[in-house]
Amino acid sequence: MSSPPSVRPEQTGFAGMPTPLYGSSPSRLLAWLDCPRRYRMQYLDRPRPAARPQRAHTSVGIATHNVLRDFWDLPASQRTPQGVAELVRTSWIDVGFRDPEQSAAWRSRVRQAVTDYLRGIDRENQPVGIERSVSLKTDTIAVTGRIDRLDDRGDEVAVVDYKTGRAVPTDDDARTSLPLALYAVAAARMWRKPCTTVELHHVPSNTVARHRHTPESLQRKVAEAESIATDLRRADAEYADVGADSPRFAPRPSALCSWCDFRAHCPEGQAQGPEKSDWAGLVTTD
Structure with a gap:
């Protein structure tokens, strides 16, 4: 008896049925943009390559x-x-x-x-969401993520994301953030209330970076996520066919390689310079 033909991920289902939504998260989408090889090791390889210890x-x-x-x-x-x-x-x-x-x-x-x-905040005004999971579905993707805090600002809800790193975020960082925009669209649909304000709260400096989206700018961010997901759908399918040898997963060497959790498995990343120490990400004077 001959073996049944292999089925590619995008071919599942019966002929004529719509293509299933591509399930993802904002972090998965951004991982692909940072480096396809890291994306492969983090999300596709099984068993997953060992990551370095936490910094x-x-x-x-x-x-x-x-x-x-x-x-x-x-x-x-x-x-x-x-x-x-x-x-x-x-x-x-x-x-x-x-x-x-x-x-x-x-x-x-x-x-x-x-x-x-x-x-500096109103501690009596209980947020409407703390580390609240939200989801967003379009015609092509289903994105799930978690909002650090969702505030009720009267006529609307606002997305708050905490930052603790060395770099102080700017209003432009809030404007260009793909996760914040997707969270805003998801929150507006789930709470049935406008959500256009997104904020990055940098706790170490006690500063707030803020942006107020328009319906058009939010739609552009959704389209951006859909475009990345289209690339991921193709990459995932190719991985299922040929595995890690696919050229789609070529590394994208950059300064991020010194911080990559999977650097030990990537010669090109190691060639970018010495690995950062476990405490290099802290603001230090010594």
Whole structure:
């Protein structure tokens, strides 16, 4: 008996049926733009190549996000500097730092930064969403992501994304962010309320980068996501046929290679220069 013919991913279903929506996330779409090889190793290879250990700046970012998430679960009487300090203590991730002294110094630094940031917001105005998963479907894609915070601003809801890195985001960063725009479209549909304002809140500097989209600019971002997803659909199908040897997954060497979690599996990335240390992403004076 002959074997049944192989079926490509885009050929599943019966003839005449519509092509299934391409399911993705904003981070998956952006991974493809950064480097097709990293995309392949992160999302397609099974078993997935081993990633490098977590860096300190990632530990700082995760801990900060967790504190800002759990803060809103505290009773009003505990939304104090002491309450924040306790959240930082219990949320701290002691991974990637040079030594215990550096970890302790950054724990204190994060506690102060989060406290200062929270002093500048209305702590009585409970957000309508904290780390809320949202989804957006179009004729070709189904995008799912998670919003750090969704604020009720009266006539509309606004998307807030926390940033903890060294670089202070600008209004232009908020304007060009693909994830923020997709979150805004998804939130407007799910809450049945306008959502055009997107913000990047840089916790270390206590600054806000803001952009107000128009319906036209949001539609352009949706079209951008659909275009990337079209490329990903083809790449995924080719991977299913020929595997990692497909030329679609050629590396895209850049300065990001020094930070890549999969650098150990990429000679071209290693050739871009030495790997960054575990704590290189922290703002240091030593």
